[in-house]
Amino acid sequence: MITKLLIEQHFHGAYGVDFNKANVNDVLEVANKIKKDGVGGIFPTLVTDSIENTQKQIKVIKEASKKQKDGAKIFGVHLEGIFLNPEKKGIHNPVHFLEPTIENFKKIADDFIRIVTLAPELCRTYMKNGENLITYLKNKGIKVQAGHCIGGDLAGCDGVTHMFNAMSGINHRTKSTALSALINDSLYAEVIADGYHVNDDALKLLFKSKPADKILLISDSLPCARTNLSSFVFADEKVYFDGEKATSAQGTLAGSSKLLGNAMIKNNVKINPEFISHYNNLKSACFRFNAVKAKYGPNSSEYVNAFKERQIAETLYANAKGLISDNSRNAFNEDSAKSILKSYTNNVHSWYA
Numbered sequence: 036m037i038t039k040l041l042i043e044q045h046f047h048g049a050y051g052v053d054f055n056k057a058n059v060n061d062v063l064e065v066a067n068k069i070k071k072d073g074v075g076g077i078f079p080t081l082v083t084d085s086i087e088n089t090q091k092q093i094k095v096i097k098e099a100s101k102k103q104k105d106g107a108k109i110f111g112v113h114l115e116g117i118f119l120n121p122e123k124k125g126i127h128n129p130v131h132f133l134e135p136t137i138e139n140f141k142k143i144a145d146d147f148i149r150i151v152t153l154a155p156e157l158c159r160t161y162m163k164n165g166e167n168l169i170t171y172l173k174n175k176g177i178k179v180q181a182g183h184c185i186g187g188d189l190a191g192c193d194g195v196t197h198m199f200n201a202m203s204g205i206n207h208r209t210k211s212t213a214l215s216a217l218i219n220d221s222l223y224a225e226v227i228a229d230g231y232h233v234n235d236d237a238l239k240l241l242f243k244s245k246p247a248d249k250i251l252l253i254s255d256s257l258p259c260a261r262t263n264l265s266s267f268v269f270a271d272e273k274v275y276f277d278g279e280k281a282t283s284a285q286g287t288l289a290g291s292s293k294l295l296g297n298a299m300i301k302n303n304v305k306i307n308p309e310f311i312s313h314y315n316n317l318k319s320a321c322f323r324f325n326a327v328k329a330k331y332g333p334n335s336s337e338y339v340n341a342f343k344e345r346q347i348a349e350t351l352y353a354n355a356k357g358l359i360s361d362n363s364r365n366a367f368n369e370d371s372a373k374s375i376l377k378s379y380t381n382n383v384h385s386w387y388a
């Protein structure tokens with residue numbers, strides 16, 4: 036499946052809707068509205084909550100996916116929580132945290148959970164019959180992302196959640212989640228490129244370090260996105276929204292107030308649009324190459340063509356890396372960014388292919 040629209044794999048709501056409280060119609064409303072904002076596929080994301088409410092909301096989202104006739108396609112639930120490290124709790128309410136055991140996961144298990152964010156360092160202490168929660172989820176075909184964690188050993192994980200945020204950062208003396216994510220080419224890295232969650236230099240470091248098809252742009256948006264709300268309750272906590280940033284009373288930056296499309300445009304302010312264009316082309320070429328390889332095998336002419344196409348895209352992308360510069364800010368043109376956005380193909384599909 037290839038779409039020209041964006042795929043959002045990490046967001047908690049928008050238009051006043053909170054997925055942890057939404058009913059079926061609310062979820063359908065978000066799916067319909069967000070498609071008009073340029074997003075074609077979604078993984079509604081649940082923040083840490085009680086077992087009962089988590090179970091209930093997974094069923095609501097699943098029900099909405101069965102009922103939907105149009106709007107952004109609901110691919111599954113991203114469960115961000117319950118098995119997180121209290122040291123990096125962010126806005127999550129640790130009252131609901133559970134030990135990351137297979138037994139505890141079974142209390143909420145549902146085949147509509149497609150991505151789980153967890154703290155890998157905690158999972159490894161709970162082995163049973165040679166299995167821990169990470170290997171158990173992988174065997175079920177669920178994507179595992181390290182997030183709200185401090186561990187530097189990401190073995191078994193598919194990727195990391197909101198790169199640099201709520202994880203141990205870059206330190207040259209010790210292993211950390213951020214370092215492991217940067218140096219391990221096979222790991223996907225979600226990033227909130229809204230201009231607040233990750234600074235320019237960190238964003239450039241990410242783009243320079245990771246293979247182009249391993250960066251997943253996300254918004255991590257909150258219910259306040261596309262509303263005039265000045266405050267609301269999220270994850271049992273009052274969150275204040277000044278029209279740009281959403282923060283707790285203690286000043287902790289919560290999720291984004293931008294949707295993926297807005298965040299991308301903001302991101303284009305940080306990086307030359309031409310670079311983004313080559314970056315997106317490469318992502319599409321990688322996706323086509325993987326799909327062709329799986330379908331036709333390495334001895335086909337289709338494979339050879341897709342390989343050449345990817346090589347060209349790689350060269351263009353490598354040359355375009357030189358375009359990353361602070362001066363690009365001045366050359367930024369919102370209309371060109373919007374047109375780039377229209378042709379953007381998010382890599383999440385190859386992840387799910």
Ligand SMILES: [Zn+2]
Pocket residue numbers: 045046047080115255290
């Ligand atoms: Zn989140």
